Amino acid sequence: MKYLIGSGLLLCVALPHPARADLVLLDEYWSPEIAGNDVVVAEVDTQETGDPTEAKFGECSAKLWNESGSPNVRFRGAAPMTLSQIPPGDCELSLWYRTNGWTGPWRVEVWVWHEALHNAPAPAPVRVLQTTLDGGGPDGQLLADDQWHEARGRLTAGESYEATPKEEHMGAAYVWLVPVGGWNVAHRTYIDRISIEVVDGDRKGEPAPAPARRIRPKPGAQTDGPGWIWWEGEDAFEHNVPTGGATVPMTEAQQALLSGNAWLSHHGVEDLQVQWEITVPEDGRYTLWCRGQGAPFRWCWDDGTWSECGFEAVWTDHVPYQDHGAYGWLRLCWVCLGEVQMSRGRHVLAVGGVPDDQAVGFDCWLVTRGGFMPDGARRPADE
Ligand SMILES: [Ca+2]
Ligand SMILES: [Ca+2]
Known part of the structure; x- marks a missing residue:
């Protein structure tokens, strides 16, 4: 992946106005990059399906289903943050889900792509934050009543956190849903808005950029x-x-x-x-x-x-x-x-x-x- 570098001029950029304290990682654009364990994953556009309950926020979500295996998906998105904005230990990750059958606990990992780490011949994203979600059921399991629920977990540092620059923006951010258990359960599970909230420490209450909304293309418009x-x-x-x-x-x-x-x-x-x-x-x-x-x-x-x-x-x-x-x-x-x-x-x-x-x-x-x-x-x- 290559990017054209700017001219080096110091440019003034309007700061995003404060809107909410949650840093949204994924909401209206769902781009699965890796899907394992026989799970099938697709972006759901409720404007196309005609069922608005398939998304919790906005008009789009992700849908995961499998008959065997268990849901293991890495999504790729942009990175509207620096690591310094989301210190491990002070942050909780929130994920909204709706499942009709799968109750296995889920771990979530945040990976980033960062130039500074990639002198290796085969550069790859690295894991910087992780948590095991509390889905609201017994022992943190998800609630399989086919209603929307929030799952949350306190983020801790991943293996590459220390080596990753904290003040520079990331090239890309990845959210990896890793099943901890619950294999071979047939289910259909929706995922929507994955965000990070600073709940403790000096950065608590700092505004986060307002998330993008989905724009509908109008083919042929002029x-x-x-x-x-x-x-x-x-x-x-x-x-x-x-x-x-x-x-x-x-x-x-x-x-x-x-x-x-x-x-x-x-x-x-x-x-x-x-x-x-x-x-x-x-x-x-x-x-x-x-x-x-x-x-x-x-x-x-x-x-x-x-x-x-x-x-x-x-x-x-x-x-x-x-x-x-x-x-x-x-x-x-x-x-x-x-x-x-x-x-x-x-x-x-x-x-x-x-x-x-x-x-x-x-x-x-x-x-x-x-x-x-x-x-x-x-x-x-x-x-
Ligand atoms: Ca959404
Ligand atoms: Ca345009």
């Missing part, structure tokens, strides 16, 4: 202005970008930096392919602009020839988006891709050619017959 068309990266009508991952907005403050409060992004996609569709109201010569995170890509209109936005492309209007510690800032920025003659009617923009190990993000696009001065997520009509 905004028309005088001589320009603007559309969102997340509104692609066809793409192979998974939900979740280390680059989705995890906080409300991050969403505020994005046009439409969302982008089409992931920490690396094999053979990325995306298509957007727009309707051009009148013939003309348009200039194409893209707001993304600076990775190289190729693009093509309709069945035309492919053009290259390479490593030498000039990206401007850099806005820090997410601090990845030693990897530097993941940033939002604009690139001008030149002029294109477009006829009135429907056109398809295809993008591919992003290196597989490159974090990728497309926030929004603009074609305009006039000038354009990039200014974050501000549209031409806002000027």
